[in-house]
Amino acid sequence: MIALMLHVFIGAAWTWVWAGVYASAQLVELFLIQAAIKHPGVGFQGWRRIAVGIMPVVTSAIFGFLALPLFASHERFAPTLGGLLLAGALLNVIVVNSSLRSATISAAAPHLIYLMIVPFVARAANPGAPLANALWFGVILLIISVAVAGRTLEKALNAEAAAKDEAERRRHEAEEAVAAKSAFVAMISHELRTPISAILAGAARLHSDVPDAASKTHAQLIGDAGAMMRTLLNDLLDLSRLDAGRMGIEKVPFDLRQSMADTLRLWRPDAQKKGLRLRVEGAAHLPRWVAGDPMRLRQVLNNLLSNAIKFTPRGAVTVRLAAREDGEALIFEVVVADTGPGLSEEQLDRLFTPFDQLASAVVREHGGSGLGLVISRELARLMGGDLTVTSKPGKGSKFRLEIRVEAAERADDRVAGASIAGARVLVVDDHVVNRRAIELVLQSFGIQPTLAESGERALELLQSEMFDVILMDIYMPGMGGRDATRQLRASEGPNRDIPVIAVTASATPKDWEACHAAGMNAHVAKPIDPSQLYTALSEVLSAGVISAAAA
Incomplete structure (x- = not known):
């Protein structure tokens, strides 16, 4: 491009020879660099030294040589063009080779030498010109500016590299911390499961064996406490598996209508104790046999019903069930609506945050780990759907669960x-x-x-x-x-x-x-x-x- 421009505007046909020599030198440099990259062994260290230390000097010397005839030319703007070429070449060297100081020095040296020669060439070509001596000032100023720019760029690159190293170190530390947390949770859960199993089994046996009502009440209390411990432990384990990407979803045939009926039947006594109405809509229109994960579906629905009953002081909890076709699959939808106090925008933003029970008063009154909704949403997404919520203060809350299931044949009973x-x-x-x-x-x-x-x-x-x-x-x-x-x-x-x-x-x-x-x-x-x-x-x-x- 440079050779064509000079040939067209100042008729310098010799620039084509210069272009050919420069292109050949660049091809040789590229070949040596590729050879050094592909063969990093000891036998190729000599080629690497040539590629990094010698060839940049050669190519820069060939490129910068073009400036000398331009400075000696009597064309009006030829010296200006020569200065721009050298300045641009120096900036290119700084930008391209800034990560390797030896290559920067090798490539910049010829251009600096040419810049020092420029005033002599200009004085010889234009004796008595008043601005010839002023070129010294311009050359020195350009060299200083390029040196400062190079040093600034080097510092910036070093700072960027240090920041990347620090980020990588922190990433490794975070991964190690997550792994350590998962290992700790797994270890603790394994140790806790043994006494919890004993508590639940012993309480159940005691409840069935003792004759008097007071003893049965005490046994039931022990069993309820053990069940609560098991629920909290399972929440921690589920969250740990979700964080680690190890949570799996089964696909087995099950009776969807019967599964929903069994789950809702479980929560009717709790609703009645609080004086709440538990209403169900759409159950009769559900398909019977589908393929999905019934255990995880019940887990999500149990959590939604538990929260709705827990946080609704009066009124009703309504469960709307529906299913619709989506290609070869079915979209099963559950809407759990309550007449509770509702949630503000701030509370909605924090609703799916682990361990966040929205307010300390909630923890004191209702307890819990704050993990249920987080786990439920992730399980819904693993089952091909999602869990969303809409709510306004004083108007209750509405949770919408959607999952994907497939039609299935009746299972062997x-x-x-x-x-x-x-x-x-x-x-x-x-x-x-x-x-x-x-x-x-x-x-x-x-x-x-x-x-x-x-x-x-x-x-x-x-x-x-x-x-x-x-x-x-x-x-x-x-x-x-x-x-x-x-x-x-x-x-x-x-x-x-x-x-x-x-x-x-x-x-x-x-x-x-x-x-x-x-x-x-x-x-x-x-x-x-x-x-x-x-x-x-x-x-x-x-x-x-x-x-x-x-x-």
């Missing part, structure tokens, strides 16, 4: 009629409190289990006695539950094919996949929920996978 009383169950857990808690729950089902304190002891019993099902803890000293299951499946013993149910505090999809890969048939989470344990036992026993002796 053999489990409903399955009887587990008298089943031969082996309980394997290294913790005596856990073994006792599970034993109490099983006894309420009409089962007297056999207990084993380790994977090794379980394998010994499985070689000599017949069982229908195994309840296996996962993490135990020595042989863990998955290893014990693998050895059982690989053996030739009489219990090789009986179902194994994983019983563990590590309730993540990844853990369940690992259990399934080890040969386990189902899973239940600690603290033990009697209804979930009963369902799991019914499913595996009714599936026909039982020991040969029991067949």
